[in-house]
Amino acid sequence: MKEVLILGEVKDASLDPRILELLGAGKKLTEASGDKLSVLLMGDRVEDVAEAAASYGPDSVYKIEHPLLERFNADLWLAALEQACAEIKPSILLMSHSFIGMELGPRLAYRLDSRLTTDCIDLTIDSEDGRLLGTKPVSGGNAICVFKCAGQTQMVTVRGNVFPPAESGNAGGAIASINVTIDKSMSRLESLEIVEEDTVALDKANVVISGGAGLGDEDGFEMLEELAEALGKSFGSVMVGCSRMAVDKGWMSSDHQIGLTGTIIAPDIYVAVGISGAIQHLVGMVHSKKIIAINTDPSCNIFKVADYGIVEDFEQVVPALIKRLEEVL
Amino acid sequence: MTELNIIICVKQIPDPEAPLSDVSIDAENLEVVVDAPQVISPFDENALEAAIQLKEELDGKVTVLSMGKKLSDSVLRKALAAGADELILLEDNGFEKLDSHSTATVLAAAIKKIGSFDLVLAGRQAGDWDSGQVGLILGEMLGLPCISLAREITVEDGSVIVKKTVPEGYERVKAKLPALITVSNEVGELRYISRTRMLKMMRGGDIPAWTAEEIGVSDDAIEKMNIASLTTPPDMTRDCQFLEGSPDQQAAALVDVFVSLR
Numbered sequence: 001m002k003e004v005l006i007l008g009e010v011k012d013a014s015l016d017p018r019i020l021e022l023l024g025a026g027k028k029l030t031e032a033s034g035d036k037l038s039v040l041l042m043g044d045r046v047e048d049v050a051e052a053a054a055s056y057g058p059d060s061v062y063k064i065e066h067p068l069l070e071r072f073n074a075d076l077w078l079a080a081l082e083q084a085c086a087e088i089k090p091s092i093l094l095m096s097h098s099f100i101g102m103e104l105g106p107r108l109a110y111r112l113d114s115r116l117t118t119d120c121i122d123l124t125i126d127s128e129d130g131r132l133l134g135t136k137p138v139s140g141g142n143a144i145c146v147f148k149c150a151g152q153t154q155m156v157t158v159r160g161n162v163f164p165p166a167e168s169g170n171a172g173g174a175i176a177s178i179n180v181t182i183d184k185s186m187s188r189l190e191s192l193e194i195v196e197e198d199t200v201a202l203d204k205a206n207v208v209i210s211g212g213a214g215l216g217d218e219d220g221f222e223m224l225e226e227l228a229e230a231l232g233k234s235f236g237s238v239m240v241g242c243s244r245m246a247v248d249k250g251w252m253s254s255d256h257q258i259g260l261t262g263t264i265i266a267p268d269i270y271v272a273v274g275i276s277g278a279i280q281h282l283v284g285m286v287h288s289k290k291i292i293a294i295n296t297d298p299s300c301n302i303f304k305v306a307d308y309g310i311v312e313d314f315e316q317v318v319p320a321l322i323k324r325l326e327e328v329l
Numbered sequence: 330m331t332e333l334n335i336i337i338c339v340k341q342i343p344d345p346e347a348p349l350s351d352v353s354i355d356a357e358n359l360e361v362v363v364d365a366p367q368v369i370s371p372f373d374e375n376a377l378e379a380a381i382q383l384k385e386e387l388d389g390k391v392t393v394l395s396m397g398k399k400l401s402d403s404v405l406r407k408a409l410a411a412g413a414d415e416l417i418l419l420e421d422n423g424f425e426k427l428d429s430h431s432t433a434t435v436l437a438a439a440i441k442k443i444g445s446f447d448l449v450l451a452g453r454q455a456g457d458w459d460s461g462q463v464g465l466i467l468g469e470m471l472g473l474p475c476i477s478l479a480r481e482i483t484v485e486d487g488s489v490i491v492k493k494t495v496p497e498g499y500e501r502v503k504a505k506l507p508a509l510i511t512v513s514n515e516v517g518e519l520r521y522i523s524r525t526r527m528l529k530m531m532r533g534g535d536i537p538a539w540t541a542e543e544i545g546v547s548d549d550a551i552e553k554m555n556i557a558s559l560t561t562p563p564d565m566t567r568d569c570q571f572l573e574g575s576p577d578q579q580a581a582a583l584v585d586v587f588v589s590l591r
């Protein structure tokens with residue numbers, strides 16, 4: 001029987017919610033085809049997470065436990081994954097379009113002599129030849145392309161927040177261990193340090209105030225922080241985000257970046273200040289419930305996707321806005 | 330080690346930041362048609378900036394490689410104007426719509442022809458197909474240590490130390506040269522290039538172009554992307570209500586909007 005394998009990921013000691021989405025996607029594929037669905041987990045100890053994965057009803061869960069796999073190390077994970085794939089021989093391998101998936105996917109595809117489609121938003125099976133079709137936005141999101149997966153192992157990475165997460169199912173699947181041979185010498189990178197930064201969880205915010213190149217300098221973001229604070233009194237979690245330009249210019253750290261290569265969010269209210277609305281930015285926020293844009297250029301793209309627009313210099317309107325909010329809210 | 334030999338792979342694409350109105354889809358020929366000038370793909374420009382900074386610091390050479398069916402050396406000469414030393418085009422009728430694996434195959438063949446190098450840099454993903462694979466596959470093909478999502482690169486004593494973005498923040502990793510690095514935008518924008526400098530480069534000498542045959546890539550070593558269909562995305566436009574008046578009036582109107590959304 002053919003097998004659809006999901007590369008599991010662990011977050012805060014439990015199964016990463018993204019993997020539930022992959023399980024949702026995987027179930028959709030295997031319910032139609034009758035193929036087997038399985039999940040692979042790697043780490044130093046993954047028994048608990050393996051059991052959690054099993055409770056969602058895949059046919060089996062594989063675990064690779066090895067002290068060297070404790071932290072993500074691309075070279076070692078890749079070696080382990082390559083060996084696991086040689087044993088399991090999946091016909092389809094689903095990975096999240098996460099840091100791990102983005103880094104392992106292309107390299108594993110090379111090693112398995114397969115081809116990978118990244119950042120998929122839909123997966124279907126070609127009714128004629130039974131091959132996996134991966135739907136992926138291209139050209140920033142200006143077009144939707146369906147790629148046919150080639151190779152013995154058909155590989156995709158899947159965009160987050162697109163597939164509904166799997167519901168818990170028949171926890172009948174067995175948990176099996178896979179042994180791999182890895183050693184330190186396989187890692188060609190030496191990790192000197194990991195610096196934890198205060199990263200913002202923009203996807204948890206109710207309101208996101210985002211700034212772009214139009215802010216002119218870092219001080220503009222201080223003004224946005226003040227605006228966020230003023231709104232915070234009535235809207236709960238209000239956070240400041242930015243466009244890529246603001247990261248390029250060094251005004252904000254990259255965890256604040258919204259868009260194709262940043263975070264994809266859909267808050268209740270998104271306020272874009274001094275952002276032109278390039279497609280790669282839009283794909284990151286266009287599903288927000290209400291979109292407000294402040295920009296000096298009435299013809300810019302951002303107004304095309306906005307519900308409310310103000311054509312004005314932000315330095316004029318944002319302080320007035322803060323003042324007014326403090327009076328009213 | 331005295332001098333640093335850097336090879337950087339850049340892709341020429343239609344401006345990915347062109348307004349939506351300039352983009353249309355030719356579903357029959359499976360092409361995204363962008364009515365905008367050709368540019369160097371943005372993340373490749375970031376990588377180019379990183380390469381030039383390293384060269385300025387340590388001395389050495391930056392060689393730019395670009396592959397395509399028909400390339401415009403006037404677009405790519407910008408890399409020379411920015412400070413790269415050599416530009417080599419990989420041009421062939423077959424080098425069109427190649428999949429990531431095949432693109433890496435071509436680049437790897439050219440890099441082998443060049444011979445010696447210390448670093449290979451590439452942007453994290455190209456702005457046309459957004460696939461994000463070529464750099465890492467190339468690293469595998471060349472058997473190099475692979476470092477992705479670099480935001481800062483330093484070289485010392487035959488090793489490279491890279492700050493790479495990870496979910497928690499960043500990780501500093503070290504690898505022996507030669508190595509492959511994919512570069513993210515945090516390294517910073519490509520430097521400003523004056524018009525006079527650009528014009529001077531335009532008049533510069535001939536740019537070498539290597540064909541598939543010259544780098545030993547046979548037809549059956551490369552494949553096109555396997556595209557089943559290409560369509561327009563769902564419409565995302567909304568009816569924008571503009572709030573008019575003085576900044577104070579606009580602010581007041583927007584506060585009313587906020588109140589209604591509370």
Ligand SMILES: Cc1cc2nc3c(=O)[nH]c(=O)nc-3n(C[C@H](O)[C@H](O)[C@H](O)COP(=O)(O)OP(=O)(O)OC[C@H]3O[C@@H](n4cnc5c(N)ncnc54)[C@H](O)[C@@H]3O)c2cc1C
Nearest residue numbers: 212213214243244259260261262274276278280296314456
């Ligand atoms: C492969 C790829 C991936 C990308 N990923 C992302 C991504 O994840 N996120 C992202 O954001 N971008 C991304 N980009 C970049 C994107 O294409 C744009 O370059 C970027 O979003 C532009 O940022 P911006 O709107 O801040 O800057 P600009 O496009 O420069 O816009 C600045 C705006 O500010 C306005 N303005 C100027 N002064 C004022 C003022 N005083 N008051 C009010 N408004 C003012 C201007 O009218 C203009 O509209 C990506 C690009 C590529 C090719």
